[in-house]
Amino acid sequence: MTVVGPFGLSVWDATLDADVQAGLAAVEEGLLSATKSDVPFITDTAKHLLEAGGKRFRPLLVLLGAQFGDPHAPGVVPAAVVVELTHLATLYHDDVMDEADVRRGVTSANTRWGNSVAVLTGDFLFSRASHILADLGPEAVRVQAEAFERLITGQIMETVGPRDDRDPLDHYLEVIAGKTSSLMAVSGRFGAMMSGAPEATVSTLTQYGERIGAAFQLADDVLDIASDSHESGKTPGTDLREGIPTLPVLHVRRWHAQGPAESADDRRLNELLDGDLTDDALHAEALQLLRAHPALAEARRDTLRYAEEARAALAPLPDIPAKRALAGLCDAVVHRAG
Numbered sequence: 489m490t491v492v493g494p495f496g497l498s499v500w501d502a503t504l505d506a507d508v509q510a511g512l513a514a515v516e517e518g519l520l521s522a523t524k525s526d527v528p529f530i531t532d533t534a535k536h537l538l539e540a541g542g543k544r545f546r547p548l549l550v551l552l553g554a555q556f557g558d559p560h561a562p563g564v565v566p567a568a569v570v571v572e573l574t575h576l577a578t579l580y581h582d583d584v585m586d587e588a589d590v591r592r593g594v595t596s597a598n599t600r601w602g603n604s605v606a607v608l609t610g611d612f613l614f615s616r617a618s619h620i621l622a623d624l625g626p627e628a629v630r631v632q633a634e635a636f637e638r639l640i641t642g643q644i645m646e647t648v649g650p651r652d653d654r655d656p657l658d659h660y661l662e663v664i665a666g667k668t669s670s671l672m673a674v675s676g677r678f679g680a681m682m683s684g685a686p687e688a689t690v691s692t693l694t695q696y697g698e699r700i701g702a703a704f705q706l707a708d709d710v711l712d713i714a715s716d717s718h719e720s721g722k723t724p725g726t727d728l729r730e731g732i733p734t735l736p737v738l739h740v741r742r743w744h745a746q747g748p749a750e751s752a753d754d755r756r757l758n759e760l761l762d763g764d765l766t767d768d769a770l771h772a773e774a775l776q777l778l779r780a781h782p783a784l785a786e787a788r789r790d791t792l793r794y795a796e797e798a799r800a801a802l803a804p805l806p807d808i809p810a811k812r813a814l815a816g817l818c819d820a821v822v823h824r825a826g
Contacts, residue, residue, distance in 0.1 A: 501809035507559055508813075511551040511568070512544060518569035519576075522616040533601060533609040537576055540592035545704065546571040546675040548817075553679020553693045555810030563628075563682035566620050570632065571675045573617035578639065580610035585647070586730055590723045628678070635674040642666020646732065657738045664705040665698070672701030692804050699798035700817060706791040707824045709734040713778050725775045729765050735790060737761060739783035753777055795822045 523534035547568035554564040582588070583596040584603045590596060598606035621632055642663045650659035676697030680690040709727075713736050716724060727734050733741070744758045757777040765771045778784060795818040805811045 501813075504555065504809040504813060507555070508548070508551050511554075511559070511565060512547060514565045515544065515547045515551075515568045515572065518565060518620075519572060522569060522573055522620065523613070525612070530609070530612060533597060533605055534612055536594070536597050536600070536609075537579055537592060540594045542572075542576075542592060544572060546575055546671060549672060549675035549697055549700075549814075550679040550682075552810045552814055552817075553676045553685075553697075554683035555808065556680055556689045556693070556805065557683025557685035559683055561683050563624050564679065566624060567628065567678035567682045568675075570617045570621050570624070571671055571678065573613050573620070574632070574636070575671060577610040577613035577617065580606045580613070585643075586726050586732075588723060588726055624682070628681070631674060631677060631681075635670040638666045638670035640666075642668075642670070656733065657735075657742065660733065660735065660738055661702070664702055668705040669698045669701030672704065673697035689805065692801060696798050696801040696814060699794055699801055700821060703791055703794035703798055703818070703821045706735055706787065706794060707821050709736060710784065710787050710791060711824055713775065713784060725765075725771060725778075728774060728778070729771050731765065735787040736778055736781070736783050739786045740778065740781055743781075743783055753780070757781060792822050795819075 519538055520535075523531065523538055525531045525534065550564065550568035550571060551559070554561065579591060580597055583591055584598045584606050587598070588596045589599050596606070597609060601609075617632075621629055642665065645659065646663045646667065650656050673694045674697070676693035677690055680693045685693075712724060712727060712734065728737065740757060740761065744754065757774060760770055760774040760777070763770065765774055799815050799818040802811055802814055805814075
């Protein structure tokens, strides 16, 4: 058994392993090139999160998707660089909005250089992604533009919150479809598209990316509550502190609204969730109570359900090692959520 990439995907096929490892190395070179500027300070800020590491999950989806056509087609690696640059850019912006202190185990860019520099660095990365994308053709530009619109829409929906007549959980699932699934879907789509795979395969891998993206984000929600900063690479409970209701919190609220017999801990948790959690002591108390609440197990079950939907979406694909690797990613995502 071999291991592909930083995400820890295990596969049995040596040829696939070699192809993906070579592809990821080429993507890394492309990312390093794209983050260089004639202004040394911009190079420093643009490489900040790149050098901190990352799972490179989206480039991995591109490379595996390309296995259903010509994996060495000239547009495959640039497309993988585009999706990762786009993702990196959103992280700079997210950290400003969340007032995050830590990202990928290092001081966040906004903490180190201030909000303005962090936002502008994200914009710089978006511009570099667009430059590469222009060489991939008008269809690639259109696909990326549609995904970016979904991404921004999801971020705005998260910021303004659900309408009074909208179920908060349904609203949240629509948010993550925009914020996370959109770029994952493009990753699978670009891989198949750039490799010249049949249109049916492009559609299948787009659907897979959509579902694995949801599972990935829900696993992050669980990890944010259940892990410490060493495991997750960022400060635990960041969304909790900012009052952003992620899946475990939404399940707590639904549990409370349905009115089952509650313990003193349940009542205290809901009281804390309704208050100001910027206070370190109150935040720590809420985090501890959330970790012990059945809502966290329910969130894990939701993660498993989306991962299984992603696995089922692969059914029409030919039985090649890349299909088995994509199915293995479903297991890897669930494992992150415990």
